[in-house]
Amino acid sequence: MRGIYTPVTKIRRQVFTEIAKLAYSDKSDHDFDEIPYTIIPGEIPQYRESVFMERAIVGERLRLAMGMPIRRVDEHSVISKGLHKYRCDEIKLEDPLVNVISFACAACPPNSYMVTDNCRNCLAHPCTSVCPVKAVSIVHGRSHIDQDKCVRCGRCAEVCPYNAITNYKRPCAAACGVDAIESDHLGRAKINHDVCVACGMCIVSCPFAAIADKSELYQIITAIKNNKKVCAAIAPSFISQFGPLATPEKVFEAIKALGFHEVYEVAIGADAGAVEEAHHYVNHVANGKQPFLGTSCCPSWAAMAKKNFPEYAACISESSTPMVATGKLIKKENEDAIVVFIGPCISKKLEASREEVRPYIDFVITFEELMGMMVAKGIEFDDYDDDQKVNQASKAGRGYAVAGGVCEAIAGCVKEFYPEVEMKIDRAEGLSNCKKMMMIAKAGKRNGYLLEGMACPGGCVGGPGTLTPPAKATVAVKKFSTSSEMQSPTQNDLIKGLEE
Amino acid sequence: MKKIKVEVCSGTQCVMMGAMDIVASIQSLSSLKQQLRLDRKIDIVTSKCFGLCKEGKCGPFVRVDGELIENADSESVMSHIISIVNKKGE
Numbered sequence: 205m206r207g208i209y210t211p212v213t214k215i216r217r218q219v220f221t222e223i224a225k226l227a228y229s230d231k232s233d234h235d236f237d238e239i240p241y242t243i244i245p246g247e248i249p250q251y252r253e254s255v256f257m258e259r260a261i262v263g264e265r266l267r268l269a270m271g272m273p274i275r276r277v278d279e280h281s282v283i284s285k286g287l288h289k290y291r292c293d294e295i296k297l298e299d300p301l302v303n304v305i306s307f308a309c310a311a312c313p314p315n316s317y318m319v320t321d322n323c324r325n326c327l328a329h330p331c332t333s334v335c336p337v338k339a340v341s342i343v344h345g346r347s348h349i350d351q352d353k354c355v356r357c358g359r360c361a362e363v364c365p366y367n368a369i370t371n372y373k374r375p376c377a378a379a380c381g382v383d384a385i386e387s388d389h390l391g392r393a394k395i396n397h398d399v400c401v402a403c404g405m406c407i408v409s410c411p412f413a414a415i416a417d418k419s420e421l422y423q424i425i426t427a428i429k430n431n432k433k434v435c436a437a438i439a440p441s442f443i444s445q446f447g448p449l450a451t452p453e454k455v456f457e458a459i460k461a462l463g464f465h466e467v468y469e470v471a472i473g474a475d476a477g478a479v480e481e482a483h484h485y486v487n488h489v490a491n492g493k494q495p496f497l498g499t500s501c502c503p504s505w506a507a508m509a510k511k512n513f514p515e516y517a518a519c520i521s522e523s524s525t526p527m528v529a530t531g532k533l534i535k536k537e538n539e540d541a542i543v544v545f546i547g548p549c550i551s552k553k554l555e556a557s558r559e560e561v562r563p564y565i566d567f568v569i570t571f572e573e574l575m576g577m578m579v580a581k582g583i584e585f586d587d588y589d590d591d592q593k594v595n596q597a598s599k600a601g602r603g604y605a606v607a608g609g610v611c612e613a614i615a616g617c618v619k620e621f622y623p624e625v626e627m628k629i630d631r632a633e634g635l636s637n638c639k640k641m642m643m644i645a646k647a648g649k650r651n652g653y654l655l656e657g658m659a660c661p662g663g664c665v666g667g668p669g670t671l672t673p674p675a676k677a678t679v680a681v682k683k684f685s686t687s688s689e690m691q692s693p694t695q696n697d698l699i700k701g702l703e704e
Numbered sequence: 705m706k707k708i709k710v711e712v713c714s715g716t717q718c719v720m721m722g723a724m725d726i727v728a729s730i731q732s733l734s735s736l737k738q739q740l741r742l743d744r745k746i747d748i749v750t751s752k753c754f755g756l757c758k759e760g761k762c763g764p765f766v767r768v769d770g771e772l773i774e775n776a777d778s779e780s781v782m783s784h785i786i787s788i789v790n791k792k793g794e
Contacts, residue, residue, distance in 0.1 A: 448724075575719070
């Protein structure tokens with residue numbers, strides 16, 4: 205479903221646009237209560253069984269997009285309840301970041317094998333022969349699986365000549381690499397927040413649009429309106445996200461037209477990180493002082509590794525993530541700057557709420573949320589000049605957006621600084637694969653390695669907050685990074701300001 | 705054979721509402737040439753904002769051989785193109 209524009213995508217983006225419009229206007233709390241009627245007009249439902257249900261769900265999405273908690277279902281309240289507290293220019297997102305809107309959830313049954321209408325009641329019925337627990341039998345002229353006995357080994361599905369047996373999975377749980385999706389008393393999805401690392405894959409995988417994260421876009425617009433010095437730090441994956449007319453240069457100009465004081469490439473911070481991690485690798489891992497080094501840039505990967513493998517927590521790089529390094533640079537260059545990280549990532553919102561990160565990053569929004577701001581403000585990328593070339597980061601730093609780019613950048617630095625050192629690299633995309641990579645490392649089979657973990661398939665270009673299919677974005681990112689005038693991070697003078 | 709010209713509005717609002725997905729779906733037709741009996745080339749142009757959203761109309765906007773499709777999606781644009789191809793064949 206990812207990479208296809210569906211009504212789920214549409215509703216999500218409409219919500220961001222309406223919240224941005226509310227922020228740009230001086231409308232009242234009462235107007236907030238009316239937004240569901242703008243998004244869901246008329247009295248005929250378009251998406252679900254009733255128009256009231258549609259509006260109620262949009263209402264919860266609007267609250268989350270304001271950074272507010274969802275309401276209790278068993279208590280009367282207007283959707284604007286508690287809104288005034290959030291109509292400001294500062295916010296610290298409260299837990300949980302990722303929320304299931306329980307009454308939007310279709311309570312899909314958990315992982316099971318089911319017989320479909322493809323079953324022909326064939327003479328061979330190999331499905332029964334291969335079952336190790338006698339769960340499959342022929343009932344009323346058709347294969348039948350006893351769900352109480354079934355151990356979900358999948359053998360019956362493999363042998364059926366008609367593909368009549370399917371593995372039915374909840375899309376949210378199938379997308380979750382850390383098994384954080386559980387069920388509530390009504391069989392609806394419930395997130396175990398002790399396990400969840402906020403990668404956001406469930407949000408973009410739920411076909412019922414029942415999961416959403418909190419947003420800070422209202423407060424960012426308010427900070428701009430209050431004449432604060434708001435600076436943007438845009439992640440390397442921004443290339444090609446905003447359509448064919450939005451060249452990198454035009455994106456920078458358009459962001460400034462939204463009222464941002466200055467725009468920085470987060471690839472600068474990636475350049476700094478690549479240099480730091482290269483030195484760390486050679487001085488601690490290559491000589492055996494530390495078994496391996498896990499990259500720091502993907503917060504979901506780092507959180508998963510630290511939570512699930514606490515004994516190896518010290519092996520995950522402590523160097524600043526590209527986001528934090530760029531935030532440090534912006535705060536150094538601009539007094540009183542308010543830093544907004546704009547990226548593909550939901551997990552960065554969680555990273556930004558950590559005590560040690562808060563001094564450098566004030567807000568985090570996704571590309572999708574930024575696009576909502578552009579639409580609300582009526583910005584056309586084509587109206588801006590692109591003669592001011594974007595030239596802040598090296599080829600290596602810009603490559604961070606694509607899976608494999610991080611270890612490639614670090615390997616390049618190691619080769620430059622320590623040509624005699626031979627590097628060992630492994631990498632994984634998707635949290636369940638990252639977990640497998642850590643298991644192998646735990647077994648002692650990755651000693652001396654640099655391990656790159658990416659929670660999103662494809663790397664950051666596959667993030668939940670993107671607008672362009674990952675394959676297309678990958679090509680565009682590679683083209684843009686190759687166009688950089690700097691081949692190596694060491695040629696980037698901006699990172700020297702970070703070293704002191 | 706004359707090409708079919710498809711102009712897709714690539715203004716901010718249309719891009720947010722899935723214009724690029726429409727482009728991808730039109731491109732995908734070329735891999736179904738046989739099944740669809742598609743014997744004409746399709747020329748896709750990603751245009752700058754048509755300006756129609758500012759007139760209160762509802763995007764995404766696509767023009768197929770000059771004919772405007774409002775509130776477009778992959779489904780409507782693909783079927784429109786196929787209907788043009790079939791008409792010529794008769």
